[in-house]
Amino acid sequence: MNALPHIALELSDGDVLAMYRTMVLARALDERANILYRQGKIAFTVTGIGHEGAQVGAVWALRAGHDVAMPYYRDTAVVLALGMTPEEIMLGEFARAADPSSGGRQMPKHWGHKALNIPSGSSPVGTQIPHAAGLGLAVKLKGEDKVVWVSFGDGAVSRGDFHEGINFAAIHKLPVIFYCQNNRYAISVPFAKQSPVPNVATRALAYGIPGVTVDGADVFAVYGAMREAVERARRGEGPTLIEALTYRMDPHTTNDDDRKYRPREEVERARREQDPVRRLREYVLSHGLASSEELEQLEERARQEALEAARKAEAAPPPEGPTALRHVYAEEGSA
Amino acid sequence: MNALPHIALELSDGDVLAMYRTMVLARALDERANILYRQGKIAFTVTGIGHEGAQVGAVWALRAGHDVAMPYYRDTAVVLALGMTPEEIMLGEFARAADPSSGGRQMPKHWGHKALNIPSGSSPVGTQIPHAAGLGLAVKLKGEDKVVWVSFGDGAVSRGDFHEGINFAAIHKLPVIFYCQNNRYAISVPFAKQSPVPNVATRALAYGIPGVTVDGADVFAVYGAMREAVERARRGEGPTLIEALTYRMDPHTTNDDDRKYRPREEVERARREQDPVRRLREYVLSHGLASSEELEQLEERARQEALEAARKAEAAPPPEGPTALRHVYAEEGSA
């Protein structure tokens, strides 16, 4: 008899529900952010709706807070799974002084969290990839058993940074997992205009490292691939390139109108067929891990949590104007 | 009966001798440049000694002057094969006003020749690779039947420019041949510290294009691989990445002391076993394409030509100081 996927991966039923809860909460936070934008309460947002499976499955294979995680702007579910609170996330949406990522200095979803080992990220796509290699080098030179996980979209693969960063990590067999969420668009540019090969994972061949493509809507497949890559990295065998196939259900950001370049049917079909939340929900129900009432409750709680977090963040104070002058250089007493 | 390599490749005996003459002349020019440096007559030089087979074999497959050729600083034999004269080359060594590459503005061997369709090159390694893609795009958009051949060392493969340039050319199936002379060192850095995979050609897999490794000391093998790539490009089937394995017999440049990082035995062995000039000489003799007297005459003529070219260049005037102000922007009447 074949074990259920999560059993085969040594995930408990509780794990599965916790994964589902994280995905649902991420979805609720992103949906709330969209509402806040439409209400004119926040200036901008970007969501990871459709990517939650690829995100939660990946982080589940990491030791949160111990390993280094470098999420990109779609990674709401990643930072939740790593331990950021809904309120912390919402403080970022509202650009409040208490936003742990940047104190409101960066656009929403430009993550950073010292205590959780999430280095500060920027907007230029792909620049974090060599940082990941450098972090991997530090881990190796210091003899730590951390892994470094760096996340990016398919767009980043085109940048020189991708090539240079992976090349170095592969030469030195650094414990880095290069994690691409390939949603087949960089804003409007379809993957075929970005890449001569149909899969990002193929790029691994140039560096002599494993390249794996997984269905990003299948949280267990993602978890399995990640677990293997993490083990490999911890064994000192070097980096892995993982490509999780996803679909971006929303426009690129709140500034984008995706009707210009994506047929509605494509989006609708993806919502039906590639929604990781829906998929996991069906899995949970069909294997009796929870009842549909339990799931509805969980989902309702998530929406409430998102709403509550937004309320609190909205009420929190924005940074004061003159603080714009701070932290250009180290201040007295800091390092 | 197996045809001789050159016959199989449809090269005439005359072709072979012309190839040999070009290689020998390039060698003589480079050796003369080394002497001029030791004599304190020129400030600097860099040679392609050891690379001549990879260079002449490649250019022989191009239509000189029609196709676009982008040589790098070791490509003495390339520019000779394309039609630059020994004197033109020596004008560059002496940084004379009449140097066609730059009028003495750039270091020696930084080629450029409008009439021969050799775009001006710079020193930063790898930056010409996206230019080649752009030239390929121009050729394609204008519907020309040119190919673009771009040459670089193994060091260039590490740069983001390599990745970005090939990626674009592969996406658009541009008629570009990416030609790496892999001498297994970037100055002192051995290839294993530059690359996680033992061959540059492997990198082609990331772009879904053919990647070919040839013995750069075997001028016929090079020619064969190039001819195929050129035909492919002219048929509109896109780029090829060719790696010619070579050995740099000289230090990196006249500023370098390679005893710091290369065992003498390695250099000596390469001189014995991987010298393309010696190899072709043996081929010519063993197949009776010329007598050893004829070859000696040819070799002596080459040395004389190099010496003569150096004399003429030495006597030519340097650029006048104030001309340093010219050509920052287009001048009246130029474009």
Add this chain to the structure above:
Amino acid sequence: MALQNTIETINSTLREIMEEDPRVFVLGEDVEMGGTFGATEGCLEAFGPGRVIDTPLAEASIVGIAIGAALGGLLPVAEIQFADFIHAAVDQIVNEAAKMRYRSNGAFSCPIVVRAPYGGGITGGLYHSQSVEALFFSTPGLKIVAPVMPYDVKGLLRAAVKDPDPVLFFEHKNALAYRGFRQEVPEEPYEIPIGKADVKREGKDVSVITYGLMVHYALAAAEELAREGIDVEVVDLRTLLPLDEETILSSVRKTGKVLIAHEDNLTGGIGGEIAARIAEKAFWHLDAPVNRLAAPDIPAMPYAKSLEDFAMPDQQKMAEALRNLATL
């Protein structure tokens, strides 16, 4: 004549030039769908896929490919989606494009245009608000234009595409500068020479030398000060490199007092060079120290409105600086 804003003017001018000259083509991220700001809206439909090319997300090669295409006889207009992402292309712009003619002793040229929307006041945060002109201002061989009035935008975009040397074309993307402000723009083609500043308002008491969004603020501040009896001359540089020293100096010689204003941070901004030229060449005409108004020395505009408002120079700060200077 049509009443046009800047982004519409860019779009119509690009189309006009592409129509005229088959060598002109555009490349960049998302240009096929019209670009994130709409600069290339409709171009794909009008000119077909060989003339409008979506590139991979890789700025170094966007410029590198443009350089190659220019060497191949085309006239590329490359778009960098936000100026904040031009940094990866600095090597190609500064070491390659700007030095092509010089290094080849005039044999090769590099007639590319690199368009980049820049500037703050859009709550774009550190990486969607930058002013990057200072990065390129120390590079002879490059031309840099930054017109802000639609009329100038049209004339200078045409001049940039026709120019035989590489031109950076910076467009201020703030709501007022890109879309809000409209002007009569002639339908027929015309060029404005690169390298010529424009006195947007004559005045006799104090000069403000500026460009970009700050021109709007300077003009508004000048109106404000006019009511107080202070007569401000507003010089819109339009071209940053080469600088129109003559227009700058003659304005300063006339008024004797000068404020140099830019949105970029103070230190290392191009205002320093302008001040230096004035302090050397109009020194004996100065009645007051050369003043500068600029963003504070922070790495880039922060996102939160409270922070950005604090950091951005605006009409009020401009008026205050001019008032202080005029009454000195």
Add this chain to the structure above:
Amino acid sequence: MALQNTIETINSTLREIMEEDPRVFVLGEDVEMGGTFGATEGCLEAFGPGRVIDTPLAEASIVGIAIGAALGGLLPVAEIQFADFIHAAVDQIVNEAAKMRYRSNGAFSCPIVVRAPYGGGITGGLYHSQSVEALFFSTPGLKIVAPVMPYDVKGLLRAAVKDPDPVLFFEHKNALAYRGFRQEVPEEPYEIPIGKADVKREGKDVSVITYGLMVHYALAAAEELAREGIDVEVVDLRTLLPLDEETILSSVRKTGKVLIAHEDNLTGGIGGEIAARIAEKAFWHLDAPVNRLAAPDIPAMPYAKSLEDFAMPDQQKMAEALRNLATL
């Protein structure tokens, strides 16, 4: 005390710091064999392979990896073989390293040092002679040092490695500056604070504000002029960012006449900023226009000696400029 030139001082200082602090490591092209100029000579043998790392030929990632390693708790000293090749790393330096602290509201820092030999007078041509400081000078968040005297080199290199923020360390590689000039350099460790200029020669008639190789020329020119009865004050900036405005202004207030001299080309060189500060803050003390001496506005030093000699500012040009100013 040992009589040392600059390159020896860099080598011995690097070794001293690496000995002291296991977090310090060097990376770059050819650093394992000692570097093309010998800065890391013997370091591999002394500290082993994890502390001296040859990188692939890829400047963007040399800096990018350094940033990551700094985030991981190490103190990287990255070498860019020639400053002319730093352009590919501009994105990592300007958008990443310089903005790390600011963008994270102080939570993360980026204590990297990027060393780069720069400057002309070596018949190196366009791509082995550049002065690139202006490229970075408009970037708050970065520090830029360019000491030229061995004594200063030691103190500032140590300060740079200890500094909690990213520091660009520019070393003039001309034969005189890198090897020819020797000075007593104490063997014990010491720091010179980043941000402090040094008056290398006191004088009362005219100030020259300069840095790098030009300091040597300024001192020699000052001796020349002393014999003519002109007393020149020579200010060696040592640190370019942040600028030591106070030392600059007090020298100008004292002499009333100032020449700003740099090897970089005139327009957009950092001299503009210095002139601007003087023209604003020491205006009433000025007895003459603010003068600048710099290379002409050409894209980079040409290779032929005739051309380079024409373009490079030197002692003679310096003396002439100072004489003109003093006798004005």
